[in-house]
Amino acid sequence: MTGQRNIGTTLLGISIGFLILLYVLPISNLALLSLAEGGRAYREFFAMEASIPILVNTFLFSAEVTFFSLVLGYPVACVALTASPRWRAVILLISTVPLWTSLLVRTYAWLALLGRNGVINQTLQSVGLIDSPLDLSRNSFGAMVSSVYIMLPLMVLTLYAAMRQIDMNTIKAARTLGARRSQAFLAVFVPLSKPGIVSACLLVFIISLGFFVTPALLGGPSDRTFSMLIAQQINRLADFAAASAQSIFFLGISIAMLLVFAGTIGFDQFIGGRLRQQGRSWLAASPLVDHLPLLAPLLRILESRLLWNLVVGLVLLWLLSPFLVIIQLSLSAADYLQFPVQEWSLRWYEELVATRQWRAAGLNSLVVAAIASALALGIGLTAALGLREVRGSVGRFALVILLAPALLPSMIYSIGAYLAAAKLGWADSRTALALAHSTLGLPFVIxxxxxxxxxxxxxxxxxxxxxxxxxxxxxxxxxxxxxxxALISAAIIAFQTSFDEVVVSLFLSGVRTRTIPRLMWQSATMEVDPAVMAVAVVVLATVLIAALLGYLAVRLVPGMRRQAAAR
Amino acid sequence: MKPQSAPRQDAARPASSAAPAAGLELLGVTKRYEPLAPPVVDDLSLAVKPGEFTALLGPSGSGKTTALMMVAGFVAATSGDIRIGGHSIAGLPPESRNIGVVFQNYALFPHMTVRENIAFPLRMHRIPKARRQAMVERALDLVGLGGFGARFPSQLSGGQQQRVALARAIVFEPPLLLMDEPLGALDKQLREQMQYEIRRLHKELKSTVLYVTHDQREALTMADNVALMRSGRLEQVASPADIYANPASRFVASFIGDCNLLNVGAFVRSGDRWRVTIGDYAGDCGGPGPAEGAAALAVRPSHLVLGPAGGAGLQGRIKDVVFAGESFDCQVALEDGQTVWVRRAATPLEGAPAPGSGVTVSWMWEAARLV
Structure with missing residues (x-):
């Protein structure tokens, strides 16, 4: 229908207009600001000794995070693909559990595990393996462990989604044609999973570029990322022009990466499209897959089901460990971090309820997340309906814009939103925070x-x-x-995105509108506090309860169950 | 686009008694998706009389589904007009066209029960609640699914889902029924049973039906009229018997039924017939004659006769024999290098022709067509 397309364009226009107003304009405002005083800020920035090394460091850091995520994530995705339906569900669930919980909770958990008086050091000392605590956090090791931990779910899910598109009969065909299991794996499966590898790695890399919270809390002085540099301009120096210039510079680099992604892989895979299979593979042609006596042991190792399962089991255990630790610590009676827990109590939870500060933050978080998710859901549905009608390059371009807030560094947007809110007299307002959060939830809803x-x-x-x-x-x-x-899961994810959000909240929320993550951040930058463990558990429980309610709604409403079954 | 004519209210409201079937006319309907690309549907003119069952037949990509979607209102025609009961429906949104559509794969609403599915059009057309139930039950009975109303589509077999889709499309008594490959997803036996059911429903309801299919057998067995499309254009419209016996082109001859196309040595017009010679076998036959290039003689395998070698006809040798139940299909290599298929009824008295034996292939010239 001719009208159909016009309506699609209108719907898409509305949603993009929303995003321009709330996302693009605040960032564009930064560009204006950065040019103040004839570009002084840019000249200073390029003259600054530290700026280029920090940029290089940011790229290296992202590359390392990507590499380790791939090494750990690939076996998990493979085993999930070939496991029985029940085990597949378990593996994917455990892989996604971190995704369903607050970034800050996860980071905080690693703080508790890796700190000088953390769980690992205390355990090792009590066993007598070490005399003095190891330096596990406040250095590159700590930053890497926690960052890989945060990116792993995305890596596994993206790889798994791509691997599911592989026709497994091709593996069977390779076997009937005389290939050993390992040869079929190397010569057929791995090459066919290449689009997934490329796409997952690019995705993880781009998102890692904007990392701020984890390296700031767990990294050492040498682990400064670009986002930290920008934050420093504002927090310590209150130099907005400099922060704007750095933001715009960083934005340019990030957008370039985004365009590389859109150009090579395309965004279609995010909306249910297939990945393109391209080119031949050096691996399939390499001697690695031939019957070379030298490589036979290697192939045999690859064929060990036990080894695969062991690796994946360890990764999954690693994914779960912070939660197990946090829950225990929050129930400890000790005034300081003590592991293993010797005396159990609910005192930290009682303290939470008693503290006005936490109660107010909880209310703020709930209200902001509710408004943000409702907005994101409405605009997201509008955009999705529009995207369905508008195909071709216009639709593809619109998709890139609509998904950008999830991929571009949140530090840039935080500063833009902060300055815009200040200009409008909206500083310290729940509405402003909710509006900003809605743009961050929008991509996931879409x-x-x-x-x-x-x-x-x-x-x-x-x-x-x-x-x-x-x-x-x-x-x-x-x-x-x-x-x-889908609407329910989209609402939950938008809710969680806001409930969990740290960076924008750091800038936008003041004394009156402090959210839970904001308050946690304050405590986390100081020393590990058992009360915060209790908060972490409460946050975790809130998100899990929301997810559970959504799941129950899908299961229990009869028509929806039918439909879920029909899928 | 704005509605050009047809009173919207009237069109959208089913009459209390069975609505009279309305005729459908397509007048020079053309659909072009891109200005320079060849049209998907090219100047299609077709009339379906009230109460008539017309099959829109064609290979995939011939534009038949696009044509159907234009009638239903999901695709706008680039040019031309579509009329129902003499009124143009151009510009009317689908919900105001009052056409029952049975979709490929049924498109039953998975979140509604069978009864809710069938009541849906009644709800949309604001039929009073009191009357809805009786209409739903009647429709269910009509398709033989009484008692299945409380089930969900996912609890039904493919054939039952097909019946629900039918009931849903007829319950609001639309004057025109469109079906888009409705039996494509069923296995052969069920398909034949449903062909019969749809035929019966059509006779009972006396509705006008446009039925899209790529299966020529289905078109021949079900329809009053067969309209054959190819690359967006209409090749021929005729009754099943007529289109089978008198194909208007080589494409029609080869698409409908099995057909041998024999290269012709020479042909001349003699009166309203053709004088055709193949080798030293000659005769008079009808047919449209060649559209362009070389002519071919179209003869059905069942119209070919095998005789002992040396008789009147074309000489050849049996290459292969395929047993197909009620018949033997014999592949015969002719002396001039061509190959023909001859279908011979399999009777208990006669054995299969022996491969390798020499035969004479002949036919009744009345059954052959020059195309």
Missing amino acids: IILTTALGSLDPNLERAARSLGAGRWASLRFVTVPLLLP
Whole structure:
């Protein structure tokens, strides 16, 4: 229908307008600011001795995070792919558990584990393996461990999604043609998973570029990232022009990376599209897959199911360990971090409830997250419906814009939003924080809803129309009910994105609107406090309860269960 | 686009008794997705009389589904007009066209029960609640699914889902019914059963039906009229018997039924017939004649006769024999290098022709067509 396309353009226009207003304009404002005094800030920046090394360091850091995530994530994705349905569910669930919990909770957990008086050091000392505590945090090791931990779920999920597109009959074919298991793996499976590897690595790399919280809390003096440099300009020097110039410079680099991604891999995979299979593979042609006596032991190791399972088991244990530790520590009666816990008590939870500061922060977090997720959901649905009608290069470009807030460094946006809010007299306002958070949740909502819409048989809506339902009635009676599970998970993720958000909150929330992550950050920059462990558990529980409610809603509403079963 | 004509209210409201079937006319309908690309549907003119069952047949990519979607209102025609009951429906949104559509893969709403699915159009057309239930039950009975109303589509077999889709499309008594490859997802036996069911429903409801299919057998067995499309254009519209016996082009001859296309040595017009010579075998036959280039003689395998070598006809040797149940299909290599298929009824009295034996292939010239 001709009208259909126009409506699609309108819907897309509305959602992009929203994003321009709340995301693009504040950042553009930075560009203006950075040019003040004839570009003094840029001249100073390039003259500054530290600026280029920090940029290089940021890239190296991201590359390392990407490498280790791939090495740990690839076996997990492979085993999940070949496991029985039950084990696959377990593996994927454990891989995603970190994703469902606050970034700050995760980082905080590593602080508790790796600190000088942390769980690992205390344990090793009590066993008598070491005399004085090891330096596990406040250095590159700590920054790397916690950063890889944070990126691993994304790596596993992206790899797994790509591997699922591989026709497993090709592996069987290779076996019937005389290849050993390991040879089929190296010559067929790994090359076919290449698009997934490239896409997952680029994704992890781009997101790692903007890392701030983890290296700031767990890294040492040499682990400064570009986002930290920008934050420093504001926190210590209050030099907004310099911070703006650095932000714009960093933005340029990030956008370039984003365009590389959009150009090579494309964003279609985020919305249910297939990855393109391209080129031949050096691996398939390499002597590695031939029957060389020298390499036979290597191939045999690759074929050891036990070894694979062991590696994956250890990775999964690693993924779970912080939670196990945090829950225990929060129930400790000791005034300081003590592991193993000797006396149990609920005193820290009682203290939380008693402290006005935490109660106020909890309320702020809930209100802000509720508004932000509602907004993100509404705009996200608008965008997803629009994206469905508008195809081709226009649609692809719109998708890049709509997903950008999830991929570009949040430090840049934080500063932009902070300055914009200050200009409008909205500093320390829940509304401003909620609006800013909604843009960060929007990409996830769009990814979920667009994928769900794409898997919807277009004939269902056509059928509704032919049976007499107008555009609105067909949306209300057919599309939205069928999207309900997706809408619920999108709402939960948008909620969590806001509930969990640190960087923007650091800048936008003042005394009155302090959120939980904001308060946690304050304590975390000082010493590990058992009360914060209790907060971490509460945050974890809140997100898990929200997820559980969503899951129950999908299971218990009869029509939705049918539909979930039909998928 | 704005509605050009057709009173929207009237079109959208089913009459209390069975709505009279309305005729469908496509007048020079063309669909071009890109200005320079060849049209997907090219100047299609087709009339379906009230109460008639017309099959829109064609290979995949021939534009038949696009044509159907233009009638249903999901694709706008680039030019041309579509009329139902004499009124143009150009510009009317799908929900105001009052056309029942049975979709490929049924498009049943998975979140509604069978009853809710069938009641949906009644709800949308604001039929009073009191009347809805009776109409739903009647539709369910009509398709033989009484008692299945409380189930969800996912609890039904493919054939049952097909029936629900039918019931949902007819319950609001639309004057026109469109079906888009409705039996494509069913296995052969069920498909034949449903062909019969749809035929029966059509006779019972006396509705006008446009039925899109790529299966020529389905078109021949079900339809009053077959409209064959190729690359967006209409090749021929005729009754099943007529289109089978008198194909208007070589494409029609080869698409409908099995057909041998024999290279012709010489042909001349003699009156309203053709004088055709192949080797030293000659005769008079009908047919449209060649559209362009070389002519071919179209003869159905079942119209070819095998005789002992040296008789009147074309000489050849049996290359292969395929047993197909009720018949033997014999592949015969002719002396001039061509190959033909001859279908011979398999009777208990006669054995299979022996491969390698010499034969004479002949036919009744009345059954052959020059295309």
